[in-house]
Amino acid sequence: MSSFVIAYGSREGQTAKIAERIAEMLDSRGHETTRVSVADRRSDVSLADFDAVLVGSSIHMGKHAKTVYRFVRENRADIESRPNGFFQVSLSSAVDDESARAHVAEYIDEFIRESGWHPDKIAAFGGALRYSEYGFLTRMMMKRIAADATGDTDTSRDYEYTDWEEVESFVADFAAFVESGGGSADTPGSSPENRE
Numbered sequence: 001m002s003s004f005v006i007a008y009g010s011r012e013g014q015t016a017k018i019a020e021r022i023a024e025m026l027d028s029r030g031h032e033t034t035r036v037s038v039a040d041r042r043s044d045v046s047l048a049d050f051d052a053v054l055v056g057s058s059i060h061m062g063k064h065a066k067t068v069y070r071f072v073r074e075n076r077a078d079i080e081s082r083p084n085g086f087f088q089v090s091l092s093s094a095v096d097d098e099s100a101r102a103h104v105a106e107y108i109d110e111f112i113r114e115s116g117w118h119p120d121k122i123a124a125f126g127g128a129l130r131y132s133e134y135g136f137l138t139r140m141m142m143k144r145i146a147a148d149a150t151g152d153t154d155t156s157r158d159y160e161y162t163d164w165e166e167v168e169s170f171v172a173d174f175a176a177f178v179e180s181g182g183g184s185a186d187t188p189g190s191s192p193e194n195r196e
């Protein structure tokens, strides 16, 4: 049994929902999990208490959450000294074309460049369109973006694009990585085959 912390930045709730599912999946493998919203400073945790770390961030206007950058900056040494993984949540990951795939890769590259953290494991999941949570202007903007991206422009309902099987296989892979010692046989967290 290992202890995992899942720290996430979520504006409209989809990354929080994914963090919750990840916790359930890890729990069912017999692990202990703690979820932390990085926007909530009252829930600051000491990573020293955990065996492994997952960080999740959604994308808004081409950027990851500032609160996630802050969390990684403040905890980088503790993140890097234990098995670690990063998951990104965006609309681009819900779209299967070359330009969307390029965006997904650019967001990840920028995150690594800006944060300086090279996660052991990385995943990119489709997010959601939560028209019910947007104000008027955001709803109109997202409707226009969705017309090109997914075609889902009915603002009277929400749309979810997360592929839960993909989430499950990321969790299985990360859990197996931690259960097998997290690459600690060689340099911790640095083996290239663990990068995706």
Ligand SMILES: Cc1cc2nc3c(=O)[nH]c(=O)nc-3n(C[C@H](O)[C@H](O)[C@H](O)COP(=O)(O)O)c2cc1C
Pocket: 009, 010, 011, 012, 013, 014, 015, 016, 058, 059, 060, 061, 062, 063, 089, 090, 091, 092, 093, 103, 126, 127, 128, 129, 130, 138, 142
């Ligand atoms: C105002 C706004 C801007 C967004 N910008 C992008 C973007 O630049 N690229 C992208 O792929 N997805 C974008 N999205 C989609 C979000 O990443 C997606 O809705 C995700 O599920 C949000 O996760 P959260 O609910 O955890 O915040 C945007 C969504 C909103 C509401």
